[in-house]
Amino acid sequence: xxxxxxxxxxxxxxxxxxxxxxxxxxxxxxxxxxxxxxxxxxxxxxxxxxxxxxxxxxxxxxxxxxxxxxxxxxxxxxxxxxxxxxxxxxxxxxxxxxxxxxxxxxxxxxxxxxxxxxxxxxxxxxxxxxxxxxxxxxxxxxxxxxxxxxxxxxxxxxxxxxxxxxxxxxxxxxxxxxxxxxxxxxxxxxxxxxxxxxxxxxxxxxxxxxxxxxxxxxxxxxxxxxxxxxxxxxxxxxxxxxxxxxxxxxxxxx
Amino acid sequence: xxxxxxxxxxxxxxxxxxxxxxxxxxxxxxxxxxxxxxxxxxxxxxxxxxxxxxxxxxxxxxxxxxxxxxxxxxxxxxxxxxxxxxxxxxxxxxxxxxxxxxxxxxxxxxxxxxxxxxxxxxxxxxxxxxxxxxxxxxxxxxxxxxxxxxxxxxxxxxxxxxxxxxxxxxxxxxxxxxxxxxxxxxxxxxxxxxxxxxxxxxxxxxxxxxxxxxxxxxxxxxxxxxxxxxxxxxxxxxxxxxxxxxxxxxxxxx
DNA sequence: CAGTGGTCTAGACCACACG
DNA sequence: GTGTGGTCTAGACCACTGA
Numbered sequence: 001x002x003x004x005x006x007x008x009x010x011x012x013x014x015x016x017x018x019x020x021x022x023x024x025x026x027x028x029x030x031x032x033x034x035x036x037x038x039x040x041x042x043x044x045x046x047x048x049x050x051x052x053x054x055x056x057x058x059x060x061x062x063x064x065x066x067x068x069x070x071x072x073x074x075x076x077x078x079x080x081x082x083x084x085x086x087x088x089x090x091x092x093x094x095x096x097x098x099x100x101x102x103x104x105x106x107x108x109x110x111x112x113x114x115x116x117x118x119x120x121x122x123x124x125x126x127x128x129x130x131x132x133x134x135x136x137x138x139x140x141x142x143x144x145x146x147x148x149x150x151x152x153x154x155x156x157x158x159x160x161x162x163x164x165x166x167x168x169x170x171x172x173x174x175x176x177x178x179x180x181x182x183x184x185x186x187x188x189x190x191x192x193x194x195x196x197x198x199x200x201x202x203x204x205x206x207x208x209x210x211x212x213x214x215x216x217x218x219x220x221x222x223x224x225x226x227x228x229x230x231x232x233x234x235x236x237x238x239x240x241x242x243x244x245x246x247x248x249x250x251x252x253x254x
Numbered sequence: 255x256x257x258x259x260x261x262x263x264x265x266x267x268x269x270x271x272x273x274x275x276x277x278x279x280x281x282x283x284x285x286x287x288x289x290x291x292x293x294x295x296x297x298x299x300x301x302x303x304x305x306x307x308x309x310x311x312x313x314x315x316x317x318x319x320x321x322x323x324x325x326x327x328x329x330x331x332x333x334x335x336x337x338x339x340x341x342x343x344x345x346x347x348x349x350x351x352x353x354x355x356x357x358x359x360x361x362x363x364x365x366x367x368x369x370x371x372x373x374x375x376x377x378x379x380x381x382x383x384x385x386x387x388x389x390x391x392x393x394x395x396x397x398x399x400x401x402x403x404x405x406x407x408x409x410x411x412x413x414x415x416x417x418x419x420x421x422x423x424x425x426x427x428x429x430x431x432x433x434x435x436x437x438x439x440x441x442x443x444x445x446x447x448x449x450x451x452x453x454x455x456x457x458x459x460x461x462x463x464x465x466x467x468x469x470x471x472x473x474x475x476x477x478x479x480x481x482x483x484x485x486x487x488x489x490x491x492x493x494x495x496x497x498x499x500x501x502x503x504x505x506x507x508x
Numbered sequence: 509c510a511g512t513g514g515t516c517t518a519g520a521c522c523a524c525a526c527g
Numbered sequence: 528g529t530g531t532g533g534t535c536t537a538g539a540c541c542a543c544t545g546a
Contacts, residue, residue, distance in 0.1 A: 016515095016516080017453075017515090017516095039530075039531065039532085040531080040532065041531095049516085049517085050516060050517040050518065050519095051517090051518085051519090052516070052517070052518085053515090053516060053517080055532090055533090056516095060450075063450070069532065069533095070524095070525085070531085070532080071523070071524050071525075071531070071532045071533065072523075072524040072525035072526075072530080072531050072532065073524090073525060073526080073530095073531060073532080074530095074531060074532080075531090075532080088342070088446070088498050088500060089343070089498070089500060089501065090500060090501060090502075091500040091501060091502050185502055186502065187499055187500060187501050187502065188499070188500040189497060189499055189500075190497060190498050190499075190500055191495055191496065191497045192342070192446060192468065192496040192497065192498065193468070193491070193495070193496075194448040194449075194466040194467050194468045194491060195448075195466055196314075196317070196450075196466045209533090210464070212448040212449055212450045212466040212467070213448050213466070214446065214447070214448045218500075237447070237448060241445055241446075241447070242445065242446040242447075243443060243444060243445045243446065244342045244343070244444050244446065244498055245441055245442070245443055245444075246342060246343060246344060246345040246441060246442040246443075246444055246472075247343065247344060247345060247441050248344075248345050248439055248440065248441065270534095270535080271534090271535095293511075293512060293513085294512080294513065295512095303535085303536085304535060304536040304537065304538095305536090305537085305538090306535070306536070306537090307534090307535060307536080309513090309514085323513065323514095324512085324513080324543095324544085325512070325513045325514065325542070325543050325544075326511080326512050326513065326542075326543040326544030326545075327511090327512060327513080327543085327544060327545080328511090328512060328513080329512090329513080463514090
């Protein structure tokens, strides 16, 4: 156990959490990427706190990308991975961005199934009053073997058939739609939310439950102002950075 | 591109958490906005779970805006408040948006202090090599008595004096800078992140620690490509919805 | 003061990975 | 099987609110 040197942090709160985090980070500085931490019960005892508290603090460091937890194996010091910077003004698929950047993408857990959108959702997602028969395409995108995003697309059946998707999807529904002759895409309205990963999402993205994620919810319109795709995307923090350039004047309407 | 279709995740977890959440939501449907829930220990006993588990689930509902917790008083059913929809393409202060929408904003916890930016931060925030003397302006913005955002601005001393801020700030540093004759603002590069509220932030924004928040980190440039303002903004979920319109073609450079 | 939510502890048991 | 992280419980004590 390392002894604390200078009490220069004047935490307003007396909570052990802060000191604990400081101790842990101090401890990490003496380790190398890939090193394994002691088992949680041991570490908790060493640091003089309950395992619950230790877990809460370690979880914080995991979410900040400083540690990696692997069930049944242990907790390891991470080697920080670089960001993947993503401009939001222009419509581009993750797939094509990755290709441009020379990265290999991989599709996991691909699921394609017909669904019927009914009730309130119909209006929210497709601006329609009547029920919509759509195709749901969900999958995890991985880069260099690491899951980075979970994507769900809903496309009305009239725009895309199940066989079309099965035979020619490379990961991006957007790219698929953009190639079709009978559809002319126009723009996308994308909502930006912060959510916490639930159990299912956490498992798929190989992150801790409760991790804060950026969720993008987008309506993709064609020239007739029809919604041709409603999508939800979840991005693993630390792998992505989103940005937008904001202008002083309102941009020209195209 | 490789494509691996792996078997479905068969989670279905037997965790009490899911059933508990369902029970709670069902219980809420029989209550009206403003009603108080039973004390946590009682409710936990009624539902046959530990208080810790109950708290975790209730916290989730609080973060989704369905419940409101008030220490020392109780937990109440919320009346859902409408969204405040915020387009990100154009630079506009929260203050002026609120004014346009006819809402009254209020500034709380205003703090103004000179700081020196040194080391790595200098480059990140201001693209400078040498240390920067700046003014730090932080405050909470409230609308209708409810905290909605926590804003921190850093402005190099050469652009804004402490007395200028003190005498004429209405909540927005951006509006202040925009009014100055000797500065011509150009555009802002805004990064979008998802973070969890720490203790301090939670207290200021009157939300639960650990709530997922949108954090905007922005560099505001003038016509000479100088950074005149580096800001971090945190927004309470449920009060805000951010969106961006994404075009097929790259927008014209202005 | 009593009663509420906020934090933390100690310990049990489960789910998973690896030999 | 053994050892790891993942979940959950029971209960203690603190911090805040309002009467």
